[in-house]
Amino acid sequence: MFNSLRHRLAVRRVKPGDGRPLKRFRWWQLIGRSLFYLRLPHGDGRQTVYAVDVRQWGNRESGEVEADLYLDGRHHARSKLPAVLPVRGGAVEVRASAFGLKRCHYVTAEGAAYQLVPDPASAEGRRARLDRVHPVLSRWIGSVSAVVLVGALLVLIPQVVQPLTEVPPVAEHIGTFDSPVRLPLWLNITVTVTSVLAAMERALRLRYHWLLDGAAG
Template identity: 40%
Template structure:
């Protein structure tokens, strides 16, 4: 029921496209734009996503193209009604987490990233070097967990040092406290690892073994 309500709300904010042609994806677009596509029985769908393009909310904006012509647009997260179901696009703080065609029976097909996008380059690396890609995924997943745990423990220590908190729950004392500089480095490493995981759009920290 919650999924149905969310989908209806997202469908309600879809606006008609302007009929423009799908622009080419250039190398310098990789940090501001991404693109996914899917071939259906009688036509081609493309979703062009611009990060932070909505001036009012800062959300990304998705534009839906049918056979290269813009037919709809919406801010993220977005759901577009298309032939044979809907296209759902969801994001988190590290990037996209879902770009999929969902049929009436719940059948899901993830759209294919354009080969020049970061997602497409990550997918290409996975196809060419599957073993290395799997190892990279394991390392990135472990880094996300480790960096998150370190930052969470230091945040908890800082909170419990407040007198009003210490009186109620006591003070957490870590055996070793990292400097602000090291915590910044750990935060950056954790964020990069999370982005690597987000580029796979698989929704898990560690990929399943093939």
Template identity: 45%
Template sequence: MKNLKRRWQLGKVRPGDGSALPEYRLWQLFSRSMLFLDLVTPSGETRVYAVDVRHMVEAKSRQQHENAVGKSPAALYRDGVQIHRSNLPTAFPVPGGVIEVATSAFGMKRVHFVAEDGTERALRPHDRSQEGLRARFGRRFPRTSAAVGVVTLLVLLTALVISLMHGAEAVTRVPAIAELVGRFVSPVDLPAWGNVVLTVAGALSAVERATRLRFNRLLDTVSS
């Protein structure tokens, strides 16, 4: 399945237009992510690859956007020159492996270099991007950063448990199922304002995890 998925993602990649990598601007903080990878060639030269992701390109209009202006939601640059572009999720081919790129509703889901031997590592974010600012905060205040990570994880776990209990309650309302397993009543019944607070907290927690390139299919989708 991994090989099939990789082939499908590689098949979406198109040649780049040779344009220069645009400079990252402060106002693009929430609409753009830029991450870098340094690779050493067999001859000993260091090549700098950059993945440029534009978050504001809607999924339904990505193909039209690409055909109209020659841009894609994601592009790969080598030493500042665009060599590949693609819709997301994708896998850009690079010497010695691929760069897997995927996004979620809250930001980056995955930007990792996967080597031919299966090892992988996350790319280095641009200093002024969301991911770069979060990484800098983590380096300067490691304990506070770890505490924030624990809080966001607990918020998402709480939201997941409550969602599962409400789902079980809804399912067991069906008469046929209630006769088989009984009726389940969720012990947690939040007021309207409580549901709003939990939803907002879950979304903020998912965004915070996205800035650290942390994604769990179960946890980080429940808040969406």
């Protein structure tokens, strides 16, 4: 019921587009822009092409992060994130994390979900090409990213919990916690930066876990 309510509220945020043409993806937009496509075929061989364009640093006018929906190359609709953009046969759901998109899927009226295809020139598209051309290397990189996030979680959380339990009201009720991990500042910074890079790599594949990636953010 809660998810259904959120879905309806997201649909209400959708505003009509202004018909402007979709701009090509440029190499200098690798950081900050995500562009995905959805091609829906017709029975007569034609196809409808939707594009979802997200500028992750926010709209120039409002400063809010929005998803722009294009229909056959023309601006069709827009919405603040998280967005639910109605399309033929269903809707496109778009959600973001601190490191990029965590969802950009076409959800049919029957409930089936399909990830949209990234523009080949985008960072997500380049990561997808690596997965196609070098699948073993791609899996290795993905595994390293997950291991890094798990390791960072195990290292950083105890160090964060200890000072919290030293606050007098907390210490009186539950006692204090003595962290078994104590790293120097430079190593904590290194772990944090590495975990952020790992979360960014996972965002290129639209992978997100509330604890692993959320803790990195």
